[in-house]
Amino acid sequence: MTVPTPAASPEKASGPQTASGAGPGLEGRTAPGAGPGPGGPTARAGWGRWLLRRMAYGVTAIWATSAVVFAATQALPSDPAMAILGRDATPESLARLRLELGLDRPLWQQYLTWLRGVLTGDLGRSLDSGTDVGTLLGGRLANSLALLVCALTVALALALALGVFAALRRGGPADRLVTSAAVSLQAVPGFVVAIALIILLATTVWPVFPAASLLEPGISPFAQPWYLVLPALTLVVAETPYLLRQVRSSVIDALESDYATAARLRGVPERRVIWRHALPNGLVPAVQATALTTSVLLGGSLVVEVAFSYPGLGGALNAAVGARDIPVIQAAALLLAGGVVVVNLVADLVTVLLTPRLRTGER
């Protein structure tokens, strides 16, 4: 996926800078796709085509992921039957289980059966616990999303507030304080933050929150918010610095751009320059950074899930790999790949909406 900014950006100066300002992560997200680049009277049709093409690419990417993941599970040492029955299972019980699980069939057949199931909405059954994969992962996904929403809302609000604050005071002591705090926090590994928070707020110093997020199954995580606090806080500490620095640098870029200077020269009050001109443009890279963070959080909050025993998707996937539970691995990978594609698509749409020229076609 290409970020649509460089080619079609209305501001020559700020475009490329903000794009690179979003960090190396942008190049890392390599879903296929192309920028919208519509123009003139055909803008609307171009729009639709762009969206369709992006969706087609997205579906292809998800499918390709499923094939690669399936191949990877076959490359893992051991096999599900042995992983399930333990080290001393007899050949008879192994053979019976393989038969039950359909592991005796050729690989391509197993894959096609799985694919057919997915297309008809059936994700299969967990090889480990025998429960329906949809049910199993559904709850986990809901938990992960709840955590993600909480963490991201707070992180984004903090990043925007502090990022803009620092950008407006760039070079000053306040900016230096915020920036160096962000850099230091970014350098602390997630599990250290988690352990520190547990000691501070759960077990030793000031025990107000539960140390383990033992969510009551079958009830929305939002109905038991006390379990969300510490894991969300850990993610906020881990993700805010990156977002904050993106916001800060892109707002600075916008504030120092030619058009901002031009506006100032024409006597537009600084306040208006900031709020009407610099900020909206400064937000574009922040949107992309948020998308990247979201993608990471979708599957990558494993450390937090483990540290707080939070029943999320990352932990389920990790456990499934350990147990060689192929249907769960496949479904979780599918969900994560789908999530990344959707998040990126949404981010690009928002980018387009924030960029007047992209939104309206020409001029």
Place this chain on the structure above:
Amino acid sequence: MTSQMTRRGFLGGAVLLGGAALVGCAPQQSAAQPGTLQKGAVPEGTPRRGGRLRLGVIDGNRAGTLDAHKPLTMGSIIRGFAVYSKLWEWNAEMNWSPALAEETEANADATAWTVRLKQGLEFHNGKTITADDVIFSARRLTDPSLGSPWAALLFALDREKIDKLDERTVRFHFKDGQGFVPFPDTFTNFGAIVPADYDPAKPVGAGPYRLKEFTPGQRSLFTRFENYFKDGQPYADELEIIDFQDEASRIAALQSGQISLANGIGADQVKLLQGDPKINVIVSETNNWQSFDLNLSKEPFKDERVREAFRLLVDRQELVDRALSGYGRVANDLYSPQDPTFDKSIPQRAHDLERAKALLKEAGQENLEVELVSAEGGDAAALVFATQAKKAGITVTVKKVDAATFNGPQRLDWTISTGGLLTESFLSSALHLDAPVSAANKTHFSDPRFAELFEQALTQPDVAKRAELVHEMQRIQHAKGGLIIWGFNNALDAASSGVGGVAPEHTQFATWRFEKLWVKETA
């Protein structure tokens, strides 16, 4: 009769799934007082009814099930202890004693075992437990279509010929009319007695707690079974078993009062918990053992001199001190010391580096290089061993693999690997490990005299006579077997001071004898 199965999966539960649970990985040495509480006393007082017990378990990557006869994870086995009762149970010494059974008797050559149930036993659903249920349960456990790995423990049972003598009495026979002394041992762990209309989706048993809710991989909730066969027990209204993936998180939950019990904690957690006035650490001195398993079918271990050299170069005390953080004691390459037939006269092998070097030289293996495959949780011992081997000129490369790989297709091919087992009777252990019928014989030990003696011992219910046979078998194992059993590890458990009835024993069951545990008023 190749379908022999070991209960090492059971240990797998303890060692692999529990991670550092039994094999501690704390580098520090710390003195333990085995068999005693580390701090405070056993919570005393009269057991009180009410409250909820909360046990945190670590079940590795597995979600587990509730099937009576097919528990495949440590968590599932522990849940089974709540829901199901068996004909026998393990006592605090890890020998079997009657539970649902009132009387058990083997005939003179152990070709038939007669079991009579206690009177007036009930299942959770109110149905009386009869001989039919016992027969059904034995047949279900061994049903090939169930595919339970534990069926192999009862490989000798003739499932087509179980006699119902009366409503409470059952007689078991064995294939080809053979004798089978370790019947109670091999039937107890997984021989849950369930009603003849058992449905694993709605599990009914006769255990102290009945199932209320089960969310695989997260938690299970149980309520007290009022008609449990032990009078007045269990005490708590409810029992909750909560799955954790991470030991640090489980310990934090214990400290913050979210759980009240944690079984099989890591030795590295003990110090932390000792500083907490709300937590008691229970140290149970067990005969559960840790080993390095030599594959005798491979070079260099085909040579008995190399085997002996490896046994001598092992500094057992250092392994206990470092790999078990001192929570254990040295072993003498023999299992089941609690068995009445155990030969206590075999001298303890001492650490003798010079002799080991001489033997290696004699065998022309002075600069030997081997790869030691370590299971999860076994790597601390493996690394200590590698440094010890270095002193004898042997280069040991430790390769740590995940549980699925360790138990995978190559499980019997490792040249040298970490091992261990929860203790059980001599014959039962041998069935798993090195008896001629064992299919999980990692060491590939095979000795004609041993095999002969083993067959005889299986048909000798008389302890004194069997002891003679076992003594000779143990001398053979000690001289040329493939198991370097270097230590017995203590079982370490933690309980909130608000839980009563937790007492150290010689088993790993201190925190999961659910019928004995109770919640104090203050908790």
